[in-house]
């Protein structure tokens with residue numbers, strides 16, 4: 001278990017150190033940390049999380065789609081091949097996705113494919129706030145939403161993932 005860095009120390013990091021430390025709080029999107037570091041100093045962890053949330057909120061629809069598409073499928077090919085990021089590996093494990101029955105795996109994989117062919121981006125849910133059954137339910141229910149609703153819901157889930165990743169790195173003074 002790595003120890004957490006204090007927010008006052010985060011405010012003093014070099015630009016490059018900040019970008020390295022927060023490079024994957026939004027999955028595979030290094031631009032987020034590059035933009036957010038310019039907003040320092042932050043009063044507390046919440047303030048830092050809000051800056052990342054604002055970054056996500058202010059993106060154009062096209063840019064939001066890029067962010068959504070950077071996410072790996074839950075229990076998908078990358079997971080099977082051990083090629084997820086360190087963060088995603090831990091999140092998927094915490095939801096129990098590393099220990100699925102054959103039937104659950106089949107349901108998740110076919111529902112993910114159906115979702116992607118309807119919306120054009122992967123189904124995203126904050127795995128650490130869910131378990132296998134709520135993920136399966138979410139996949140089935142959210143398939144009925146409009147594309148506009150799913151872009152908003154997907155980005156909202158990215159915000160939850162981002163917040164939990166930040167609180168794994170930083171604490172208040």
Ligand SMILES: NC(=O)N[C@H]1NC(=O)NC1=O
Nearest residue numbers: 072088091124125126127
């Ligand atoms: N598809 C998807 O939701 N992926 C993600 N969710 C999460 O909590 N971590 C991820 O990588």
